[in-house]
Amino acid sequence: MQPLSENLARFRKARDLSQERLAERAGVGVDTIARIEQGTRTTTRPHTLHRLAAALGVSHEQLLGTMPTTYATIDVAPLRRAITSGQNIPGLTEFAENDETMTVDELVRNAHQAWRAYVDGRHGELLHSLPAVLADTRRVVHDTLNDERGAAYRVLSTAYRLCAGIAGRLDLDDLAWTAAERALAAARHCDNPDIEAAISLRYLAWTLVRQGRTADAEHVAVQAAEKIQPDMFDRDPIQGGVFGNLLFNAASAALAGNNPQRADDLLAEASAAAARTRGDSASEAAIFGPRVAALQVIDSIARADDPEKALTRARTIPAPRGEVPAFWEAGHRLRLAAAALACRHHAEALTHLADARDLAPDWVRCQPLGKNVMAQLVDRATRRRGTTFANLAQHYGVVPN
Numbered sequence: 001m002q003p004l005s006e007n008l009a010r011f012r013k014a015r016d017l018s019q020e021r022l023a024e025r026a027g028v029g030v031d032t033i034a035r036i037e038q039g040t041r042t043t044t045r046p047h048t049l050h051r052l053a054a055a056l057g058v059s060h061e062q063l064l065g066t067m068p069t070t071y072a073t074i075d076v077a078p079l080r081r082a083i084t085s086g087q088n089i090p091g092l093t094e095f096a097e098n099d100e101t102m103t104v105d106e107l108v109r110n111a112h113q114a115w116r117a118y119v120d121g122r123h124g125e126l127l128h129s130l131p132a133v134l135a136d137t138r139r140v141v142h143d144t145l146n147d148e149r150g151a152a153y154r155v156l157s158t159a160y161r162l163c164a165g166i167a168g169r170l171d172l173d174d175l176a177w178t179a180a181e182r183a184l185a186a187a188r189h190c191d192n193p194d195i196e197a198a199i200s201l202r203y204l205a206w207t208l209v210r211q212g213r214t215a216d217a218e219h220v221a222v223q224a225a226e227k228i229q230p231d232m233f234d235r236d237p238i239q240g241g242v243f244g245n246l247l248f249n250a251a252s253a254a255l256a257g258n259n260p261q262r263a264d265d266l267l268a269e270a271s272a273a274a275a276r277t278r279g280d281s282a283s284e285a286a287i288f289g290p291r292v293a294a295l296q297v298i299d300s301i302a303r304a305d306d307p308e309k310a311l312t313r314a315r316t317i318p319a320p321r322g323e324v325p326a327f328w329e330a331g332h333r334l335r336l337a338a339a340a341l342a343c344r345h346h347a348e349a350l351t352h353l354a355d356a357r358d359l360a361p362d363w364v365r366c367q368p369l370g371k372n373v374m375a376q377l378v379d380r381a382t383r384r385r386g387t388t389f390a391n392l393a394q395h396y397g398v399v400p401n
Helices: 003-014 019-026 030-038 046-056 060-064 077-084 104-119 123-143 148-169 173-187 193-210 214-228 237-256 260-275 290-303 307-314 326-342 346-359 361-365 368-380 387-395
Strands: none
Touching: 003 030, 003 046, 003 060, 003 368, 003 387, 019 030, 019 046, 046 060, 077 123, 077 148, 077 173, 104 123, 104 148, 104 326, 123 148, 123 361, 148 173, 148 193, 173 193, 193 214, 193 237, 214 237, 237 260, 237 290, 260 290, 290 307, 290 326, 307 326, 326 346, 326 361, 326 368, 346 361, 346 368, 346 387, 361 387, 368 387
């Protein structure tokens, strides 16, 4: 079918409009809409196209499928400039509001607030604040000559990792790689180089997976995990969490590289490490614990094309014992929505999509999986589904806001 046929039907159902109601709004014939959606009418007069687009609240380019409805409209120039600026590049200016040098404690607080925005999926706030956090931290690193420089480098590594994370979420994989490399370089100068470098290597491994370099990603993650692997009776939550997260990265890489058995083995090791923790925890260093590990296992089962098993396993997942970030829980719901859709449990899929939206509304907008599931639900709808359905379709970008 032509893009116009698919888009007209998708946008109409996502707006909760019948063909008759759309025809009334647009001032065109019902039979015209029916023929376009059926694909029997392959050309459309310009004024008809514009009337339909206006009635649906989209542009005619979007209706024709000639304009992407992704995150290309987000202004990432400040983030790009912040990541690629620095004292070693003459002529590139910083972004701090003034020349006042902050204390390390203030840097830590600001970086934590930025991390909080990252895990909560508040992307607008994060994109606004990160350039200043980077500039302020680089200034402290440059101006400080005492033992505080190591702590400042630790904050700088954290800030670059957040840049890598948000760049990856926005599909800016090369920029994410640059930020992750700079995070690793800063980590090696900080006051806890082994752990901070391992955390930064996690982001590099994640970026490698996004680039399709799955074997490299697994190798990087496994080597970093082996270097910091805790002893059986070591209960350090940070070291154990970073170790477990690196195994998550390695498992994701193995699965993406069509080696599900290797992924299972890595996740089993991570789950064993999680069982030795006191509960779930989330910090700039790691997100780890029994529930977090269980979520990762279910994600792997679903990605290995066993949706029914994933849905069954999800019903026995342990309750959180501590903090599990909203975006991690939302990602779990999106994966369950895809599994439910694969099993043709459409109502269940819709419930999971609604839960994910409520948990991390900004974050889910950046997830292609959510949009894809919602688009398929819209395409499969044989009748009007009501306001909730229409609102979800709009939230997930199936129709423009």
